[in-house]
Structure formats: structure tokens, C-alpha cells
Amino acid sequence: MFPQFGATAETLSKASTMVFRIGTDAHLYDDPDDVNIAPLLDSKYDSEKCEALKRLLALIAQGLDVSNFFPQVVKNVASQSLELKKLVYLYLLHYAEKHPNEALLSINCFQKDLGDPNALVRAWALRTMAGIRLHVIAPLVLVAVSKCARDPSVYVRKCAANALPKLHDLRQEEHNSTIEEIVGILLNDHSPAVVGAAAASFASVCPYNLSLIGRNYRKLCEILPDVEEWGQIVLIGILLRYAIARHGLVKESIMSSLKCSENFHAEKHVSDDNMGLGKESSDSWAYDSESVNMVFRCYIESPDEYLSRSSYANRASFELNGAQFTSGKTNDDVKILLYSTSPLLWSNNSAVVLAAAGVHCIMAPKEDVKRIIKPLLFILRSSNASKFVVLNNIQVFAKAMPSLFAPHHEDFFIYSSDSYQVKALKVEILSSIATDSSISSIFKEFQDYIRDPDRRFAAATVAAIGLCALRLPRMAHICVDGLLALTRQGLFLFSYFVLSVCLDRIKVPAARAMIIWMMGEYSSLGEIIPRMLTTVLKYLAWCFTLEALETKLQILNTVSKVLLGATGEHLSTYKKVFSYLVELAECDLNYNVRDRSRFLKKLLSYNFVSEGVEEITCCHVVVDCIFKKQTREVKAESINYRVYLPGSLSHIVLHAAPGYEPLPKPCSLLLDDFNKPEGTCAIVKGAGDHGTSSDPSDNESASDYDSQHSFTGSSSGAHADDNESSEGNENPDPLIQFSDIGNASEIQDGVFHSSPANLGEISNRALESWLEEQPGSSNPGILEQSQACKSLARISIGDVGRRIKRKSHSLLEAANGNGLKVDYSFSSEISTISHLLVCIEVFFKNCSSETITEITLVDEESNIASNDDVPTLVPMEKISSLEPGQTTRMILQVHFHHHLLPLKLALFHDGEKLPVKLWPDIGYFVKPLPMDVQAFADKESRLPGMFEYTRRCTFAGHIEERNKEFGDSLLNKDKYLAICESLAVKMLSNANISLVSVDMPVEAKLEDASGLRLRFSSEILSSSLPCLITITVEGKCSDPLNLSTKVNCEETVFALNLLNRIISFLVEPAY
């Protein structure tokens, strides 16, 4: 309103910050090197030295290397000023490793400081000395630490405990026993603060030496509530490991379900009586024994180990016998652990609460586990960041014991301020803890969530409603009715879609029948459903013979209803399906089905002739009469594969982080161990010892497992774009295929009867993967990706093949070659000689008026060296003669060894030698690797993180093309299609790859091409490693587009080079 005032206010605020900045170190941060630092360091005044060091610190903070001042700084270590000392220490620790020799100069000072009467000085000296990390001084540090471990000051002893991991980190074997001895001394300290720090160093120095804990176990438990919060987190974990290694699992705990699955159900009912949670909840104490079993097993074994074994169908090899269990009621060690951790559930620190909750979940008798519920729910409110982590853990607890969380469903109702991940997790938890009594209020909430502006979340909610219906068959009608209401509004067509997806999962005939009825009833609703119907009907026809009676009848009804309502293009397909079904039904074993089929056949054949209205209503009456609602038991969905210990990092990132250890094997710690000399590793390490050495590829195997479940075959939803739809209708083969079904419908033109199995298999997989996909169940990266895929429609581009133009390069100009012109282009052919060779098409053209003879191309350096790394040329046949004007095509095969430098060749003709250069193209060091989208996504998920490179660029190819074609009949050509085609052509013309899929977001706006995604796959010639390329488009259709190109490949260097090449050709203009 009053800009001049705004300006004044701004200047004022500037001025006021200037005032506030006086006296701070602002000027040092802003211009750290505006004065010469070196003389300041040598100044005789402490204040000047301080200033110099502050400037150095500012430079460090800004990421500059100021290690060249090291010698001058080290001198100041002897200063008496504590502030100066502190600053010197900060500097020293930052650079000590770079200047070991100069750092040694400071040792004497540290030694002296260690004897200082001021505890603070001693502690700082010890911390810095240990932090310098020089192997030479390790013995000195060790002596200092052992001296400080007996220091009168608690603070110094605490620092001594913290110094031990630093020493251990130097990996000097000879010191290990001494270090462990000091850990033992410090664990026995009477001050809780020291014990906490000692616990932390125990965990990083010698986590397997549980006999050290055994000696002090009781005392540690008693001191636990007084230990500092950070120490508590670590100590709880150590005590838990000890208790399990020493005494085994607790008979009354949930973990005991491991004991044997046969007893499980009997035991379950006993425990339910103990629960005292009222009749209703004990009825629904229905955790999925198998999945819970698996998760808990993974706590003890490493998940990799367990999963790999289970894949060999050899689950029985790991048996827990009765001896590995103890009773939580009689065993004092277990009791004291639970007793001392229970007040920690009230801790202010959410990490402590979670750690304590983990202990109770694993060790506490079932009837006591409920005490962890409220604290867990309380820490949900601590901070936004921890909310996500806590919810991830609650998710597993809730799946293992839904009845405990069921009364607290209100805590999982979302707030609009929650982030998407938190919302999705909450909805998933809600769907897993819903009970018959709470479903109505939960469902009411869900109905609100569906209207959330965040479409991803709305979709997640619809999926959650589906899950609720599966879990609570008795209440399924509420869920289905609700979805139905939505369908009726035509607002959320994808709810219909979800139902059809559910179809494959729901095995209960009644439920299937109900959904099939819905399909029939709402077959003509909206734009998408009619197009989906063909495939759904085909699917139904395929599985007809396997269905139950009820479902069969319903299928017949539905098909006839669809047929009645059908018009236009699909009518013939429906008719075909119908007659196929009737044929099948007439031979059915059940007379009801035979009867129905004959009846419908008669009815409809009449109908086709007369098109009477009465018959239709008549048919509907029949349909309604026959339709009955029944619900039966549905098997609960399996648990997500969060198989890592609660509260661990691995649990959140969904793969075993380096250093992750499952719980020790129960009872692996024997009593004799106490008598053994200490220092020997007492506990049998779990076979899953992939601990610290685990490298990324190790992690792959674990995350693969998850990704199978989190992967979505990109699935479709509603598409609102009219332009697009009409385009699709005109095309003989649909432009947009809704991909779940899309996979299947590719076969639609083939002989329908001959490939039902195949059809079923594909759609099975696609449907399943869609349903399996649950928000939050995948690791962040994959989550993003799967979410992005969620509402995509697949576009099939007509034959781009014929538009591909390979780029021709010139090897020799006619002017230089006495009339011989040689061009080459990289060919997509695969060499027949060796898979390492790249084929190059070479065209020799005689532009002169005389015949050229004896043309040949040879490797210029072939005679020099024939070692493996130099690019080599497979000798070429000689062209004996080339008539004027004649062109000859030859195939040249070269082994480039991934060299990107030009290959020097010598061209001989007529006895003359001409040097030429052949420029390799990395785009042809690969060959196409055809695969379907699912395989692509599967491979992609195995190549995360460091195997993934992304670069951005702009692309204007489609505009050039449009300008070129302006005036042609292509004016009304679809813009999306044009973009897709021009991108695909560009890619395929410049690299030897295959197009996997083209996806576009369903909710795309008219002009907005954002979200368009092309996937290409290839295989590196030399190593046969897959190399996946994904291009994601952003921007408006008519403007230059922003492309983000991603390459996933195990050979990272190759991937980078390839990516650079792709970017360069995408950017360069087409013609």
C-alpha cells in the first residue's frame, strides 16, 4: 500500500540487525580473510590469536581448506587461555590427520595438560589427544585413557569412556584387550553419567563381549533410570541382547509364537483370556501368525539369512526348542530388566521411549505389552521429524497386535498439517487396526480423507478402504457401499477401479460376486469403465471355470447386463465373451449354472433382434432376484516386510544398514563364559554376521525383497482429458491403455481362447502388485517413485521404428580422399563374432570418375600393440574395386573397450594410405534389452543410490518438429503423442536401446506435459549388465521441455558417460 514505508521498514530492519551484530563475530564470518591471519597467530596477545583462530574457524565453516596454518596454530596449544585452547583444539581436530608430523608436536602439551588440576583442562586434553587419530601416539593415548578412567572427576571419566571408540577405531589389534578392560572398569563405575558413556563405547568397541555385561547386569539394570538419556538408549539395547543371549526368549511373550506354529493357535486362545481386554477384542486378536512369526524370526536371525533360506523352502532348519525359552514370571533377570525399563516409557526423550517399548514388545509377557501403547502414542506428538519414525515402528507393532491399538484408533486420525508420508502411514495403520466396532467411525474419517486435495493421499485412502473390507469381511458391505456411493458420484472413478483390482485378491465367492455385480451395474458410468470392461470381462471369462457357483451366476448376469447396455465398438467383443461364457456354462456341472446360461442365451438372442425395453427390465428383475449378499471369512493381508528390530535405522530405510545386528541367538551365552578369561569373544555370533563389512551390494538382497512388494506396475486412474479420450476412441488400437489391464489387453487382438492362461497370469501379477503397493511400505526412494507411478496411463506410440534415422558421420570427405567418400553410422546389429564388438556400417562411395581399387580399412596401431585395452578392429574384407558413382556398404566390427577417444584408422586405396578417425558413440556400446515395465521397475529398484545418475536438460525437438510439419495435416495431432514420439525417435536414433514404456500422468492438464515418462532399457555389450534409462518430462507442451534423464546401471562410470552422451544428443537440434 505504501511502498515507501515498506522500504523504510526494510532499511530499518537492516539497520537494526547491524546494531545487533555489533559485538558478535559477524564480521569474522563475513570477511574471514580480510586481514592477514598469519601474523595474528604469532601475536603476543591472546585476543589477537583468538581473532585469528576465529577467522580460521569461519573459513572452515565455509568449507575452505586452511590446513596450511597448521604449524602456527599448533604452537598455540600451550596457551593458558582456555578460550584460545578450545579454539586451537577445534582447529586441530579438523586437520590433525592431514598434518600428522606437526600434530605430534602438540603431544607434549597434552601430556602436561593431563596432569592439570583443572578437570576441564584434563578432559579437553584427553578428548583432543584421542581425536587426533595417529597410530604412533595410540599407546600414549591408551595410557592416558586408562589413567583418566580412574580420574576423580566424573566428567573426565566420561570423556575417557568416549575416547575408547576413537582408539578402537584405529584398528590396532594389540590394544583391544586393554580397551575392553577399560570398558569393563567404566561400566562398573558408580556414577550413572559414566556408565551411560561406557555403554556407548561398549556398543561400538566390543558388542559381542556380553560376559562383560553379565558381571554387572543387575547393577546396570538398577542404575538405568538414572543414566543420561542418550546412554539409556544404548544401554537398553545392550541389556536386551544380554538377556536374550543368556536366558532366551520369554515364554509368555509374543516372540514365543516362534516356538512352534502348531501350538500357536491353542496358545493364542489361552493368552487371550489373560488379556482381559473384553470379549470383543479377544475375538479379533487375530494377528497373522505366519507373518508375525517371520518378522520376529528376523529379529533373531538376520533377515537376509532368513529370507534366503525360506526361498529354498527350508524353513524348518532353524528350530527353537523349549530350552531356549524362559519364563518372564520366574526369571529374575528378565523381571528386573522389565521393571527398570518400564519407567523409561515416561521419558522425555522419544528415542528412550521407543527403545524401552522395543524391549517390552520382545520380552514382556503378552498381558503386559499394552503398557507400551500409550507412551508410543504420546511420542507421536513430540516433533514432526520423529513422528514419521515412530509411526513406522507403530506400524509393525500394530500389525503384530492390532487389538492393542484398536481402542486408540483416534490417535491415527490425520491432521491437515501432517506430511504426506505421515498421512499415508496413519491411514495404513488405521486400516490394519480397524475392528468391527470402530470401522464405522474410521470409515467416516476415510470418507473425509478422500476429499483431501492431495490426490496421492486420497488414492491411498481408497486403497485402505479396500484393505479394511478385506480384513473385516463382516463389515465389508459398509466399505463397499461407501465406495459405491463415491462411484455413483462419478467423482472418484478409481474407487471402482480399486474394486476391480481387489477382485483378484478377494477369494471369497460372495465378495467376488458382489464386486462383479457392481461392474455390471455401473458398467456404463464414466469414460474409463467402459474401456476397462473388455479386459475385466475377459479376465472373468478366463477364470470362470474356477469360480464358485455364486460367482459363476453373477458373472453370467454381469456379462449379460454389459451386453445389454453396450453400444458401438465393443459390442462384438462382449458378444464373443458372452457366447464363450454361455458355452462354458452350458457344460457346467451345476444345473443352476446350466439353467441360467440357457435362460440368458434365450433372452438375449431375442433381445438382439427386437431390442425391446421390457426384456431389459425383465432381465434386471431376474438379476436382482438372484443376487444375494453373503459374507464369509477373509484371510487377513500379510504383514509388510519390516523385518528389522524396532527402533533401528534399518527398520526405517528397509535394508540392513552397515553394523545392523539382529538379536543374539537365544541362550547362546553360556554360564561358563563367566569363568573364561575376558577379552575372548564369548558369544557365538549370529550367522548373519554381515555387520560392518556389508557393502551396498549386500544391502541389495534385502531391499530387493521389499521392492517386490512395494513395486507398482504403474496403475491407472481416472483421466479427465477430453481431447485425449477422443483421440483414443478414434484410434484403432487405443492410445491410452490403462496399464493394469493394459498388459493384458495387448493380447486382445490375438486369439482370445488360446491364451487365457497367459492373460490371467499377467493381470494377476499386475493386479497383485497394485494391491501390494502400500504407501510407506517402501523405502523413501522407491516410495517416491511408486507414488509417482500411481496414476499413470500408458501410451503406446505407433511405429516409431520407421521414423528412426541413424546419424551418419563422415570418415573421409571426397575432397581429401581423391574422390573416395566414406561415411559411417553405428548400426543396431549385434555382432555375430563376439558380443564385445560394436557394428558400424560404413559406406564407401566413389565420387570420382575413375575406378578405385583395393580399398581397405585397418587399425593404424594394430601392429604396435595388441594388448587388451586398446580398441581393435576386426579386419575388414578388402573392396577390390569401386566403380565411379557406386556405393558399397560394409560392416565394420570394432572392439572399443569403452574407449571414447577417436579410433585412428588407416584407409588404403589404390596403394595410398590415408589416416582417418572414427569417433566412438557410447550410445552403441549397448544393445537393446527388451523387457516389460514390471521387469524394468524391478531392475531399477535393484539399482538405487550410487548406481543412479540424473541430469537435467531442455528439449525442444517436438517444437522443431511441429514447426516443420506446420501446414501439414498433422495440425491436430495430439501434443502428447508428438512429444513422446519425438523423444522416442531421438533416443532410438542415437542409441541402441529399446523402448519399454511411455507413461503419462492421468491428471495431466491440457497443455502440461509434466510427468510424462519414457523408459528405455539396454544391456552393456561387454559386461551384459542392464542399463536402464528413464526420461521424465516437465513443462508445457508448446514450450521447450525440461527433461530429467536418469540412468541406472551397475557400471557407474559407463552410466555417467552414457548419460552425458544422452544429454548432449537430446539438447542438440534435430536437423
Added chain:
Amino acid sequence: MLQCIFLLSDSGEVMLEKQLTGHRVDRSICDWFWDHVISQGDSLKSQPVIASPTHYLFQVVREGITFLACTQVEMPPLMGIEFLCRVSDVLSDYLGGLNEDVIKDNFVIVYELLDEMIDNGFPLTTEPNILREMIAPPNIVSKVLSVVTGNSSNVSDTLPGATGSCIPWRAADPKYANNEVYVDLVEEMDAVINRDGVLVKCEVYGEVRVNSHLSGLPDLTLSFANPSILDDVRFHPCVRFRPWESHQILSFVPPDGEFKLMSYRVKKLKSTPIYVKPQLSSDAGKCRVNVLVGIRNDHGKTIDSITLQFQLPPCILSADLTSNTGTVNILGNKTCSWSIGRIPKDKTPSLSGTLVLESELERLHVFPTFRVGFKIMGVALSGLQIDKLDLKTAPSRLYKGFRALTRAGEFEVRS
């Protein structure tokens, strides 16, 4: 354990790096992080744990400052996050707020604090009281002094006595002429009212804040008249667990100064102090909005600073909203904020107007959620009452004060 901590400004600039262990983390990880933040937008910003190609990252964002910690090995993620939260709390306490300038201006203090708070990747001293004794917070006096004299040290010469005691939160032996204890009940009401106008959930998160200025080593007990209404509690480390377990009595030796003694929550409350009735109807490319706000039941206390905020749906072209009380502002990010203040006696505040939808839209399908703010002084809506506060070793004169305050937390009305 944590390997490195970075402080990033809201533009992605690395303001500070502190290497914690010998395994140095290159700051290129921040570039990676920031690239991904830019490319993935808010979805990464809201992810507290990120698996980058080389490190696992924990992030906490406070007032535009991103605290980023890196580790390569397994550790409890909540520990990393809690620690970062603690660092940000301490820094904002020291520097009187958090922003880019204040961190850069006081980078030496930030370094000194970080060095004291974490050693070799494991938290060392995180108790604010002790930290204050070890490293003096910047204040006007020290600033002026440093300008005048040219030098002043903010690093304490000796070790605070509390580091050695078994009550590390309490500075050793403070002396006060007037012994005072103030107890505040600060409550936040969370409520969700669904589209049908039904109160879906209503609960109170409360804190017992204590400000104590007591000489010597005081031992306090605090008891409530109705502790049974508390659904769950969390305590400051100074609270002894056993008396609470047996008698629901808080027995503690308080830290000096202000601290949060306990937080609690009370669930399943029956009503909210104010009502908000949104009515939205949408057709013909428009959406009519009408919102009424009023007092539901009188607590006898005035309800202050009532505000109403909602996010306009993205497909809105323009909004014309007026109110009969208070002011309506539409902020840049399509947030409409209506600040009412106090509800006048003679009329019911209402907000009405129309939203114009984008041209191709006929109706609005997504209605906004209204976030309500209010403040009531002098009443704890949970109904929790303090019974008495006793000091075991009573000094001659002890002044005790009690206050209560309730404000809206996550108070949402869906429409």
C-alpha cells in the same frame, strides 16, 4: 554414531560443518541433499531419515535452518533426530531465535556448543543448564564489553560442579534472596470436527512448566487434585519415577530457572470452547463460503486471539471474502487468514464471500480444512488442578505462584 553435522540455510548454503569422527564426511553430501530437495520438493523436506548413496542422513528443519547429520552405520534414528532437535533448541535458546544471520554471527559459539554437546558422535553434555555454565550465552553486556575492551571469553574456566553430581541438571548451589517457584499449566487443545459437524476427537496436550529460583538443594513435591484424568505422562529427568508410580506425586529436585517438568495428555474431552460452522456450497463455477464462529460454553474467561486459517483450493481464481468482525487476509500461498481477536458481545463473527473457480470447473470437489487458533488465559481446559506444592527443606520465605493457559493446538474443522 553421527559422523558429521551440517547447518544449512534456507537457500541451501552450508553455513557450518562440524566433523565429529575421524571418518570425515565431504560436504558434497549437502549438494546431493539439496539437489534432491529441489527436485523432489517438499516430500524430501518432510522426510527425517534419508538414505543417500553414501550416508544415511537425519534432518530436522527449524525456522528455515536445516540441521543435517550423517552416519554410515546402524544407530537408532530417533536418537539422531532427538539430538538434532536438542541442538536446535539449545541454539535458539542461546541466540534468541534461529535464522541464518544469527547463526553466522555467532558461529564461534555454535562451534563451541556443538563441541561440548557431542563427542565422537555420541552426545556428551546436552543439559542446557550446564552448557550455560560452560559457555556463556551472548548477551548485551558481553557484547558491549567485547567492543570496549576488545576481548572477552565466553568459555568458562572451570568445570561446572553439576557435571559431577548425581543431579546433573542442577547448577551447584545457587543463592537467591527471594525464593520463588512458579508453576504454569500450558495446555494445547487438539480437536477434529468432521464434515458433518461432529466432534471426532478432542484432547489436550499439556505441559507443567516450572520456573524455580530456589537456594541450595530444594526437594519439591507437586501433587494434583485429579491425577486420574491424565491419560499419559512424560517427565523431565529430575522427576523420581517411584513416587509417581505409587501415589501420582511428582517428587523432584528442580533445575534452576525455567524448565518443562512434565507433559501430559488428557483424551476424550467432550466439548470445545468455541464452535466454528463452515458452510460451503459450490455450483456454476463459484463457491459460496459462510463461516460462523461463536463461544460454545462459557468458562468465565475471555477467549483471546481467535484466528481462523484455511488453505484455498488450488483451482481458485479469485476470492472475495469479507467478515463482520476482525480482518481477513489472503496470503501469498493461497492461505486465507481471518483474525478475529475477541468475540464481541453483540454479534456473532461471520466470514462470507465467494470463491471464483477456474473457468473449466463447474463445482468444487475439495473443500478446505479450517485451522482454528485461540488462547484462554487462566484456565486449563483439561480440568487438571494442582493440589499443592511442597518444599521439603523449607527456607524461611517461599513464594509460590500458579497460572494456567490453554491455547489451540491442532484444532481443525473440516468442511
